[in-house]
Amino acid sequence: MSGVTAADRAGGDLAGGPRTTAGVIAMGNLDARIEGLAAQAVPGRLTAAGWGELVELTALRGHVGGRIDEVERVAALADMFVDRAPGDPRPLLARAGVAAHFHRFAAALDDLEAAAVLGLDRCTVDVERAAVCQAVGRYDEAHALCRRALSRRRDFGTVAAMARCHADNGGAAHEADEAAEAETWFLAARRAYRGVSPFPLAILEFQCGRMWLVRGGPARARTWLESAVARLPSYVPALGHLAEADAAEGRRAAAVERLRRLVLVSDDPEYATGLARLLGGCGASAEARFWRARAAARYEELMARHPEAYVDHAAEFWLTVGGDPQRALRLSLQNLAHRPTPRARALVDRARCRVGQR
Numbered sequence: 001m002s003g004v005t006a007a008d009r010a011g012g013d014l015a016g017g018p019r020t021t022a023g024v025i026a027m028g029n030l031d032a033r034i035e036g037l038a039a040q041a042v043p044g045r046l047t048a049a050g051w052g053e054l055v056e057l058t059a060l061r062g063h064v065g066g067r068i069d070e071v072e073r074v075a076a077l078a079d080m081f082v083d084r085a086p087g088d089p090r091p092l093l094a095r096a097g098v099a100a101h102f103h104r105f106a107a108a109l110d111d112l113e114a115a116a117v118l119g120l121d122r123c124t125v126d127v128e129r130a131a132v133c134q135a136v137g138r139y140d141e142a143h144a145l146c147r148r149a150l151s152r153r154r155d156f157g158t159v160a161a162m163a164r165c166h167a168d169n170g171g172a173a174h175e176a177d178e179a180a181e182a183e184t185w186f187l188a189a190r191r192a193y194r195g196v197s198p199f200p201l202a203i204l205e206f207q208c209g210r211m212w213l214v215r216g217g218p219a220r221a222r223t224w225l226e227s228a229v230a231r232l233p234s235y236v237p238a239l240g241h242l243a244e245a246d247a248a249e250g251r252r253a254a255a256v257e258r259l260r261r262l263v264l265v266s267d268d269p270e271y272a273t274g275l276a277r278l279l280g281g282c283g284a285s286a287e288a289r290f291w292r293a294r295a296a297a298r299y300e301e302l303m304a305r306h307p308e309a310y311v312d313h314a315a316e317f318w319l320t321v322g323g324d325p326q327r328a329l330r331l332s333l334q335n336l337a338h339r340p341t342p343r344a345r346a347l348v349d350r351a352r353c354r355v356g357q358r
Contacts, residue, residue, distance in 0.1 A: 017201075093120060112128050130165060134168045156195075160200075186224075252282060
């Protein structure tokens with residue numbers, strides 16, 4: 001339709017979506033539930049189901065708040081959960097999720113297989129395995145697993161998994177068609193949602209917004225990300241990507257203001273990196289150097305503890321504001337060996353160009 005942009009159409013699709021609990025109330029409830037479960041854990045009164053919920057909710061709070069230290073605590077909780085319920089598949093599922101988060105993919109697959117042997121339903125196993133396959137560039141295998149999960153159960157979880165599968169398909173021959181297909185699945189997952197918690201929907205909307213940013217559609221990304229933030233105003237990764245959309249659309253001051261707020265609440269160096277880049281580009285050199293140094297120190301810490309998970313982010317940092325393209329090339333090659341995806345190859349190509357190898 002003449003005069004109607006893609007972002008307009010996305011906004012129309014998102015208008016009148018599922019109503020969910022106010023984000024501030026939901027975050028308060030999340031904090032209270034975690035505190036209650038943790039209090040039961042100290043004297044040893046927590047059930048296996050309670051341990052599973054504690055791991056799941058703590059990981060959720062870490063993601064929403066952009067707190068890497070909280071996700072690291074989840075790893076310790078997940079190990080304790082496995083020790084306390086060795087015959088239960090749920091601890092293994094929880095630990096597989098943590099391992100995948102930190103890109104320890106072989107460990108994640110081992111735990112998923114062990115959970116399947118203990119009786120975890122195959123649909124859940126397929127969805128989780130699909131996510132790991134996507135992360136390492138095995139897109140055909142991920143797609144087949146998602147199709148099989150959908151044939152067993154068609155609900156929010158399986159439809160959302162198919163949406164993510166299309167969104168992350170870096171090997172698609174026609175990327176624009178693949179993005180449109182992914183958005184169709186994201187919208188279908190949204191319609192399939194039957195709960196009132198804002199967390200699953202906000203995360204879904206964030207994932208679609210991130211896809212459009214990666215594929216060069218900042219206006220369409222903004223529509224999805226703003227919907228996520230409307231549900232959860234303190235959703236740090238969504239706010240961070242909104243800053244990226246701001247910068248891509250030339251709203252540098254708005255992007256800087258967003259990032260200045262995020263670096264105060266998050267320990268993820270991604271935001272300090274973005275802030276240093278933007279400030280350096282507008283002449284605020286002293287402040288840019290401060291945030292660059294902060295990001296560099298944090299990447300050193302994270303690479304020492306979780307090299308697989310942060311090697312690509314660290315390579316991007318040293319390739320740009322970090323100012324060490326040789327180091328970026330070494331890290332990008334390390335990343336490509338671990339995750340042979342098109343995005344990893346593109347990072348290697350950029351690093352080689354910077355050091356004059358192409």
